[in-house]
Amino acid sequence: HPKGQGMxxxxxxxxxxxxxxxxxxxxxxxxxxxxxxxxxxxxxxxHALLPQMVYGPMPLNLxxxxxxxxxxxxxxxxxxxxxxxxFHYTNIIDPIKTLYxxxxxxxxxLIKDGKIHKGIKNLRFTQSILExxxxxxxxxxxxxxxxxxxxxxxxxxxxxxxxxxxxxKTEF
Numbered sequence: 001h002p003k004g005q006g007m008x009x010x011x012x013x014x015x016x017x018x019x020x021x022x023x024x025x026x027x028x029x030x031x032x033x034x035x036x037x038x039x040x041x042x043x044x045x046x047h048a049l050l051p052q053m054v055y056g057p058m059p060l061n062l063x064x065x066x067x068x069x070x071x072x073x074x075x076x077x078x079x080x081x082x083x084x085x086x087f088h089y090t091n092i093i094d095p096i097k098t099l100y101x102x103x104x105x106x107x108x109x110l111i112k113d114g115k116i117h118k119g120i121k122n123l124r125f126t127q128s129i130l131e132x133x134x135x136x137x138x139x140x141x142x143x144x145x146x147x148x149x150x151x152x153x154x155x156x157x158x159x160x161x162x163x164x165x166x167x168x169k170t171e172f
Contacts, residue, residue, distance in 0.1 A: 003145045003155050006061045009046060016046040021059065022133075033057040055095060060152025067139025067157055074138045074160045076114040082123070082166070083109040083116060098129040103170060124168040135162045 009015050012034055019029050032040070033048030036057055047057040075083065090102030103124050110117045138160035147153045 001061075001063050001155050003143065004061055004063070005145065005147075005153055010048040010057075011050045012046075012048040014044055014046040014048065016061070019045050019047075019059065021062075025134075031057045031059050055092070060148060062152075062154040062156075064143075064154065064156045065139075066141050066143050069138045069140050069160075071140050071142070071158045074140065074158065075111055075116065077138070078111045078114060078160070080113075081111040081160075082120070082164075083107075083111055084123075085109075087125075093126065098131075099126065100129055101126045101167075122170040122172060123166045124170065125165060126167045127165045132161050132164060135164070136160065137162055 007016070010033065014034070019031055021027065021029055021031075030042075031045045031047035032042050033046075033056065034044050036042070037044040045057070047059055049055060049058055084104045085107035086105045087102050088105035090100055093099040093101050101124065104122045108120050108122055110120050136159050140158040143155050143157045145153055146156055
């Protein structure tokens with residue numbers, strides 16, 4: 001992807017292959033490293049992590065397709081919500097349930113009647129990524145690069161998600 005960054009090969013030196021993971025809301029493929037490709041009789045897709053990482057193969061350069069909306073229209077169509085401009089310190093709690101936790105950072109705002117009302121304190125979230133993606137109501141046309149760990153990162157549009165689970169607030 002023209003906005004993407006990252007290594008062209010994985011931690012085992014295997015070239016990374018483009019893999020469509022989800023298409024039209026359905027899981028299409030999985031990624032494999034050398035060990036898991038042999039175990040499940042699949043082709044190695046070049047998604048090995050460093051040997052000390054226990055998660056198994058992981059896609060690190062994700063691209064989420066853009067939609068048709070603008071961020072401004074997404075805000076205008078929101079009666080009551082929270083605008084998150086950045087997530088920070090995001091970690092896996094349960095990889096099987098795709099449960100993550102993290103915090104908002106550098107701009108979290110309350111939306112009332114289609115307008116940004118005021119800034120609010122940063123929030124902690126605990127959320128299944130698959131549940132969040134299942135609750136997407138709008139997707140922006142524009143995409144941005146969001147850096148990740150180990151040379152990875154994602155190309156993502158802005159998403160309007162219903163019922164995102166915030167579990168606490170910070171002191172700042």
